[in-house]
Amino acid sequence: xxxxxxxxxxxxxxxxxxxxxxxxxxxxxxxxxxxxxxxxxxxxxxxxxxxxxxxxxxxxxxxxxxxxxxxxxxxxxxxxxxxxxxxxxxxxxxxxxxxxxxxxxxxxxxxxx
Amino acid sequence: xxxxxxxxxxxxxxxxxxxxxxxxxxxxxxxxxxxxxxxxxxxxxxxxxxxxxxxxxxxxxxxxxxxxxxxxxxxxxxxxxxxxxxxxxxxxxxxxxxxxxxxxxxxxxxxxxxxx
Numbered sequence: 001x002x003x004x005x006x007x008x009x010x011x012x013x014x015x016x017x018x019x020x021x022x023x024x025x026x027x028x029x030x031x032x033x034x035x036x037x038x039x040x041x042x043x044x045x046x047x048x049x050x051x052x053x054x055x056x057x058x059x060x061x062x063x064x065x066x067x068x069x070x071x072x073x074x075x076x077x078x079x080x081x082x083x084x085x086x087x088x089x090x091x092x093x094x095x096x097x098x099x100x101x102x103x104x105x106x107x108x109x110x111x112x113x
Numbered sequence: 114x115x116x117x118x119x120x121x122x123x124x125x126x127x128x129x130x131x132x133x134x135x136x137x138x139x140x141x142x143x144x145x146x147x148x149x150x151x152x153x154x155x156x157x158x159x160x161x162x163x164x165x166x167x168x169x170x171x172x173x174x175x176x177x178x179x180x181x182x183x184x185x186x187x188x189x190x191x192x193x194x195x196x197x198x199x200x201x202x203x204x205x206x207x208x209x210x211x212x213x214x215x216x217x218x219x220x221x222x223x224x225x226x227x228x229x
Contacts, residue, residue, distance in 0.1 A: 001160070033217075042204065042221045043158075090156050100146050100208040102217055104158035 002027050002095050004105035012111045013083055020079045021108045023093030028073035033102065034066070037090040046091075049076050083112045115140045117207050119220035126195050127228050134190040134223045136205030142166075145209040147181065147188045152202040152222070164188065195227045 003026040013019050023032065034046040046066055047055040055068040069077045080087050093105040116139040126132045138147065149161040162172065164181050172179045176193045192199050205220040 043217075043219045045216060048216070092158065094158075100210050100217075101160075101163065102148075102208075103160060104150075107156040107158075109156060 001101075002029060002103045004093060004095060004103060006091075006093055006105040006108050008108060009106065010109035010111075012113060014113055015084055017083055018079055018081045019083065019110060020077050021091055021093070023076045023078070023105055025074045025095050029095040030073070031096045032070060032076045033094045033096065034068065034076075034078045035092040035094065035104075037092060037107075039088070043092065046078070080110065083110075085112045088112045115207055115209060115218045117205050117218050117220035119203075119205055119223050121223045122221070123224045123226070125226045125228060128197060129194050131191060131193050132195055132225065134192075134203050134205075134225065136188045136190065136220060138186050138188065138205070138207045140207060140209050142209040145207060148206040148208070148217070149179065149188075149190050150204045150206065152204060154201070158204070161190075192225075195225075197227050197229050200225060200227045 005024045007022045011019055030050060032049045035043040036046050037043050045058050046061045047057045047068055049055045049068050049070040051070045051073050057063060065081055067079045078091060088111050090107045090109050092107045094102045096102045118137045121135055124132060143166060145166045147164045151159040151161055162179055169181050169183055178191045180189045188205060202222045202224045204222045207218045
């Protein structure tokens with residue numbers, strides 16, 4: 001299994017600002033995923049990030065709001081832009097390798113005031 | 114369409130009791146994978162088990178056991194002799210790579226509280 005770290009682990013941000021979340025994996029992986037978990041809710045996939053190509057966003061999520069970078073096979077960032085209190089969530093990075101496995105990072109707890 | 118239903122939102126049991134968490138799934142594919150994850154208060158998702166659709170054998174791992182029944186599209190999770198450390202939110206998930214790549218579909222989770 002892969003070991004995944006995320007930075008920051010938590011943050012409190014003001015409305016209208018942006019936060020970039022980093023995800024680092026201890027091995028090279030093809031596919032990385034970003035999820036959002038709103039308070040008391042299940043996980044919702046934001047986008048899939050493959051190295052060397054544009055991220056693929058799920059319905060309801062747009063690149064302007066959640067820009068993603070994937071510069072190499074061990075690292076990705078997710079930016080939450082122009083934040084509002086509704087963006088308060090846990091953001092989780094995960095990595096996958098076939099047959100389908102997904103291992104999750106520890107998550108970033110974001111509170112927007 | 115793919116869907117995972119965890120009808121139990123919250124469960125409370127007294128320590129040492131057995132508890133079963135239900136999971137019902139929907140998919141049109143014949144090849145798919147089912148998962149259980151544990152999310153303790155710290156927030157990290159801990160992988161517990163993966164089953165593929167061709168393997169209906171039940172599995173036991175210590176105090177944990179899983180009952181996969183394709184006839185009822187269910188993949189239930191039982192904790193025997195529950196302990197306080199089992200308190201967490203448990204998610205069931207489905208993946209059907211032939212149709213949607215590596216996308217996972219998560220249930221809404223069951224919050225388990227084990228009372229000492």
